[in-house]
Amino acid sequence: MPELLIELLTEEIPARMQARAAEDLCRLAAGAFAPLIQGPPRGFHGPRRIGLVAEMALSAETPAREERGPRIGAPEQALAGFLRKHEARREMLVERNGFLVLVKPGETVTAEALLHRALPELLWSFPWPKSMRWGLSHFTWVRPLQRILCLLDGRPVPVALARGEDAAHGIVAGAETEGHRVHAPGSFAVASAADHAARLRERFVILDAAERAAMIREGVARLAAAEGLEVVPDEGLLAEVAGLVEWPVPLLGSIDDAFMDLPAEVMRTSMRVNQRYFALRRPDGRPANRFALVANIAAADGGRALVAGNERVLRARLSDARFFWDQDRKHRLEEFLPKLDGVTFHAKLGTQGQRVERIARLAGYLAPMVGADPALAERAARLCKADLASGMVGEFPELQGIMGGHYARHQGEDPRVAEAIAQHYRPLGPNDDVPREPVAVAVALADKLDQLAGFFAVGEKPTGSGDPYALRRAGIGVVRIIRENGLRLPLAPVLTHALLGDVSARPVDLTHSLLASIAATLMLPLVKLEAALEAAGAAPRPLEAEFPFDAAEINREVRGFLLDRLRVQLRAEGLRHDVVAAATGEDDDITRILARAEALKSLVESDTGANLLSAWKRAQNILRAEEKKDGPHDGPVEEAALAAPEEQALNAALAKAEAESRACLAREDFAGAMAALAALRAPTDAFFEKILVNDPAFRKNRLRLLSRLRAAMDAVADLSKIEA
Incomplete structure (x- = not known):
């Protein structure tokens, strides 16, 4: 099959845009060249180029169609x-x-004609996140486009980029590309995709991004190991650096000992954010006074001048970090708090200062539920956002929370308070650990639950196309913290507290409307009156004081949102979606839901469980039909009217199973409850095989018996969700 090779050579493309651009190019080409292209295109990307390789027929007959x-x-x-x-x-x-x-009518489409027609249109409409114009043309690209390589079956296709009246952009595709700017400047022709990759390698360009990343990973690790060190893992930085260099040359530099007393996170962040350096550490985890950089040239002096220059730059960067570190430690965290009153968290949710007060109240409420000291939880929550006003976090927002933990330790706070401040944003991603210490757990949950309650209350809910406030991440964090710590945390009362505060502590007569009336009479802004009452201990200021909302409805929505995150996790772990739905039901205790799901999974995967569920569905179908006539049939079974041995046996088995199941459910032994129900299989099978339920003489009592069977099973899980 003939081969199509397209390469778009530009000035340097931002690393964060390269992979997505190659994907977009392949996707758009697959659509634009659909009549002839065979199979999905294979993309490539680098600092100066994106492109694709695909198999493409030279011509094809298109079918007739009607309009x-x-x-x-x-x-x-x-x-x-x-x-x-x-x-x-x-x-x-x-x-x-x-x-x-x-x-x-159908027509013969040739590949060359299709490329001439479709490729310019594809390039003119390419979806770069940001683009620019240059010269006199209206054509836009991420950076000035310098050359187009277009080969079909080894022959260049001279596609012209200019279209219509916009003829100023005179690029015409050909068979030439360019190598490394320094080591192999100038253009050269290629004959195929394999020749393209090979000849670029000869000219100091590694075309494949994954190969560049592997060269960087292995090269830096080798240099570090030679000095008895290891690289701090950072896949995001690795991918970015692989997008900055065409010919990776790893080098090691030194960090002045004068900076080694800075927190490791500060040094790593400064090196990563400002210079794209890799941090190294000793085998015991302590930071090393060495760093790794990746050059884009193989220097004649082995990189000594490059290393010396980068060391000078790093000294300046770390000197800045040293200044912020020293200045911030002159203040206690409490001294930063007044500044938060001037920082808007959200237009409808007030300032960061107001949010801190809500988090502190909620953390104190949660503390006994997670085994934490309420006073320490409130203290940590009150200080957890203080570092947002610090110089270091102003320079490096990535360090929020982490710096607060360092400053808390510096000023002598309880170690549990410092740990809670440092960890309250966790987990930040799927591979990030969750807080484990109870005070940290209480503060992390309070932070995320306040975020969810607040944004849902003001109508800022995630949609299919966007989640600007990262509420899905917050929801997943809540679920993971509860799951991985095995917490017993019913969500409804916790969310009520997040939304309404401590209702029992509020003066009954100081409602929002009454406060508004008093404020108007005194000619005071409502917010000042509420703040004065709160300062006097007379009026806590919950979320509802900021704006009106239906607390019960918001509570229900947030619980549903959190349980949806749990369902997504369980399905990703391989649990059947119907088992997940049946185990969840109306419950909002995540730990209990997990235990029920595991027990239900074991039941439905067994032959006994499958037959028992079949019997439940049969009973449900009969009851649904009969209850439309004269139901419900949920009264007590008249044992004296049980004439047949099969119905007597089922009634006796139900009595025993109900007692055992209730006892198991009381101690949340769902596996035991399921096992007790499994014992009903044989008598249920016999009942349906021998008994005519709608016998007029016994119908009412037999329907009650089936209703009792259904209720016994529904008490364990919502079996209506289980699919056959």
């Missing part, structure tokens, strides 16, 4: 517009079912 036009008798303007759109004449139309229809 329905206006109705017969439609105005002439509509008909003229349709003909103009399709470049057709009136005699080419046929009448069919009241409409004029244009029958387009």
